[in-house]
Amino acid sequence: MWKNYFKTSFRNLLRHRGYTLINIVGLTSGIAVSIFILLWILDEVSYDRFWPNSDRIYSVMVNAKMPDGSISTHPVPPANLKEVLADEIPEIEAVTRYSFETDLLIKNQIEGFKETGIFADSAFFEVFGLAFSRGNPGKLNSIVLSRELAEKLFPQENPVGKTINLNQKQELTVTGVFEDVPENTSLQFDFVVPFELYLKENPWMENWQAGGSRTAVLIRENSEIPNPKIAGLIQNHCAECTSSPFLFPYQKHRLYGEFENGVNAGGRIEQVYLFGFVALLILVMACINFINLATARSGSRGKEVGIRKAIGANRSELMVQFVLESVLLSWIALVLAVLLVHLLLPFFNELTEKTIKLHLGSPIFIAGMLLLTLLTGILSGTYPAFVLSAFNPLRVLKGDSRSMLGGVSLRRVLVVAQFAASAILIVGSSAIYQQITYISERNLGFDKENVLVIDQNEGIVKNYAGIKNDLLQLPNISNVAFGGNSIFTVPITSSDPVWPGKPEQSNISFKILRCDEGFIPTLQIPLREGRNFVGVQDASNYIINKKAAEAMGLDPEEAVGTELEMWHGKGQIVGVTEDFHNDNLKADIEPMIFMYSENVGFHYFIKVSGKASINTTVAQIESVFKKHNPDYPFEYSFLEEEFNREYRSEQVIGKLALAFTLVAILISGLGLFGLASFTAERRTKEIGIRKVLGASAGSLSVLLCGDFALLVVTSMVIGFPLAWYFVDQFLSDFTYHTEVRWSLYLVTAIAMLGLTFLSVGYHTLKTAWTNPVDSLQNEG
Structure with a gap:
């Protein structure tokens, strides 16, 4: 039975090559975008999970009360707080102090390199669980190197026991080599030097009112987060201080690192949600194409359904057949999408400034792709299967075409939804581009050139x-x-x-x-x-x-x-x-x-x-x-x-939004092109009669374009207010921002209507130029 389902599905796909091509291109585009965004999201959420005990590592943050009564949140508590936390808070297993990343000159006996490292006390390795391939952390006048830096300084040698010069100031002995820190880690360093050397150069840090370094703790397993206990520790040891410390999950810094007036206000997680929504939106748009085209061509499959029902096929079997066709299309699109992602991944990495890899052998990736494809196929095929399998075989075989033309209202709704989404993406990406251009061209009050x-x-x-x-x-x-x-x-x-x-x-x-x-x-x-x-x-x-x-x-x-x-x-x-x-x-x-x-x-x-x-x-x-x-x-x-680095996040959002908008336009255009083809085919006799009665090709084109233009105008009525709201929210983050003028909406409307007239007009004129005698003879 299943063999027959697959054989029939392949035959139907090959018989209707234009329909198949439109659906495959749309689904391939949608799945490829979804894969790109999935890879980007997986990279973002994987940040800072490299550390063995990442779920128990917490940063010590400080809420500092400002003179105007507002609260400023920062990750630089007093260095003296470490000993207090270790002595007075039993829920804390270990505490470490470490500096911000700093670029320093490291020299072996021959040459020097400018490398990034940190100053940290010995507890750093216990808190973060940094693995060593050679040696171990040393004490004063020691240094530990990453595997990559060790090979760079001492190629094909054991660096333990070797001496290097740090920043032309200190001679340090290499006591260990640790495994390289991966790129999806917020804390990037290639060497670690004892924190005592940092304190020696910056004695002011031992003042309770000073910051200058970071502190992290390792919470004991199954312990409550002791924020109430530590809130008053700074003021207990410094009467004039107005700062209050608290613990914040280390692995949340990347996505939830923004605070407003002492309260967590999210961060990059908003981009994750945004791009996740865009991926779903584009995938749904591709599925809409399949639904629209499948229901639009229901008339051409009516006799097939009628005959199969007449010889004993039940509705559930027909539904399985049609859903299987949809899933089969999705599998073909998946293979093409993976190939497309593989080819374009270097450009995507350059665009997002990442080094994402496509791990085809990863169980998580494979499971995600299989689930995504299966859901896409089911989502695309369920409604058409429901419509097609419901045909009455007697009415169909008698030639009652009205029983085969269901789903018109739904198709109209889906076309409106699809183009409304396109309108939002077009206006949104254009507004982001305008803001980036505004930033780069704004007179800052000084000269940044050259x-x-x-x-x-x-x-x-x-x-x-x-x-x-x-x-x-x-x-x-x-x-x-x-x-x-x-x-x-x-x-x-x-x-x-x-x-x-x-x-x-x-x-x-x-x-x-x-x-x-x-x-x-x-x-x-x-x-x-x-x-x-x-x-x-x-x-x-x-x-x-x-x-x-x-x-x-x-x-x-x-x-x-x-x-x-x-x-x-x-x-x-x-x-x-x-x-x-x-x-x-x-x-x-x-x-x-x-x-x-x-x-x-x-x-x-x-x-x-x-x-x-x-x-x-x-x-x-x-x-x-x-x-x-x-x-x-x-x-x-x-x-x-x-200057441009200050707005890197906005630039990435703008570039990705533009790319996704182009994909959305492609999918919408393909769907409209296919739908117009079936509409023109269905109205072939009507067009032939009108032409015999004297209608010109132009008037016939306007007739058919008018129906689709009304749907597109409706989509703009819905999409433009939503686009204005989202753009207003984005620009409200900037004190100085561009003004999005009405002309942007006008140009978007002209472009969308132009796409409509091109897609529909082509098929209308093609049908109108056909000899009406042939149209009236061939129309069944």
Whole structure:
């Protein structure tokens, strides 16, 4: 019986090649998109599950009460909190402190490499369960390396017991080699150095009011999370502190790492939900095509059903037959989709900046694909099977075609739903693209073009004067500057500044940026009043932006000369800049204070000008750094690249949304093309009669296009308001955003109607140009 079902299914698919091709292309596109998104989601949810006890690892977070009463959440508790947690909280099995990832110079006896590592105490390996292939964690003046770094530094040698130099400061002995940390882990490092060395260089971290490092704990099995017990630990040891610690699951940082006013507000999980919904939507659109085409061609299979029922086939057997055809189509589409994913995966990885692999042998992947395909086939085939198997054999065999034309209303509803979804995707992806374009083209208030950014290291700090002097001798270098932080998202804020007339209960926070005299001219930040820094004589003087002057209650034009006391002591405001964006465009421009510094910070900025090749100029810059700083590899980025990184998530969403929109349009267009073909075929006699009575091909085309155009217009009436809502929600996250004009909706409407007229008009004209005599003779 099953053999007969399969044989009949194959024959039907081969007999109706156009119908089969349309369905296979649509289902292949839908399944391929679903596989891509499934792979992306699996990669996202797998983050930080590499650690053996990942379900018991918790980060120590801090809710810090700000002067204005708001709560800021961050992962940098006081370093002293470790011992208190270990001594006073019995539910905690182990506690570790570790630094943020840092790039340092590591040298063997021959050459040096700039590598990423962390400072961590010995409990780090117990908490995270890091596996060692050689040796074990050491104590003071030791270092452990990843397998990859060990092979890089000591190829084909046992590195344990070898000595390496760290950052031109310390000689350390390699005591162990650990397994490489996978890419789907938030914490990326290739070496671990004892935390005691970090504390030695940063003694201020032992103050209860200071942060600077991270803390993680391992909770005992079957223990409750002791958040109520630890909430007051900081204040118990620091009366003036206003921070409250709590534990947050480590494996949730990737997807749920955003907090608003002390409350978890989600994070990347919203993207997971969004793309999961899009995958389901596109797959359903492909299934809609199958349902529409299957029910539309029900008339051509009416006699088949009638004959099979007449010779004894029951309804359940017919339903199995038709569902099997759908499942068979899905299997064919699955094979093609997997092949398509395999071919396009490198482009997908480049688009999403991932290294996802297609594990065809993975039981989870195989089970997921089988289930996805089976559900797709059943979803696509159940309703058509229900409709086709319900035909009355007597009426069908007598030629009563009305009994074979069911499902018209449903087809109309499905076409409307399909094009409404397409309208939402088209408007949504266009709006995201407009916002990304708006961000990249917006005047930030400073010049980010042709500015090289070089990270600070010990060699540059020691030789900065010589490096700067030699760089300024190059013909295409106009300025060289030091800047403490990224100009785009200045992270340091303070309410400490004191000025004449400051209210006692003032809670105004100012962004603080340390820089030298070259910073403002290098980035061409306009000075509104006063002057720039001129050197170390301005060590206790300050420059503010216009917004800071207004926040202090000062007239920006008269603020120069006003006394201001800050971390460098009492000084004066010597300059006022125009306002410029000093944060992500999701936030407003903040009051800001420049403090003079030549080395407290992280970055150097080099402004390239002139008409010479940028590659030639970079090579000249590299030669200067190699001359004064030969031990460190020369690494740089462009300030514009740093800016683009701030919006990487939005860029990925925009690119994926565009790709998914194109697939949705393809599926909708294919469905409309196939449906128009069957509609024109069904109305062949009507078209022939109208043509005999004098109707032109154009008028016949308008007649048939009108029915489909009405459905598409209805879909836009439904889809456009929903699209406007989703776009408004997306743009509301940005303080500065583009305006989505009515013209976007007009262009989308024209495009959708144009697709409709092309798809339907082609079949209508093809039928209208047929000799009406043939139409009237052949129409049964």
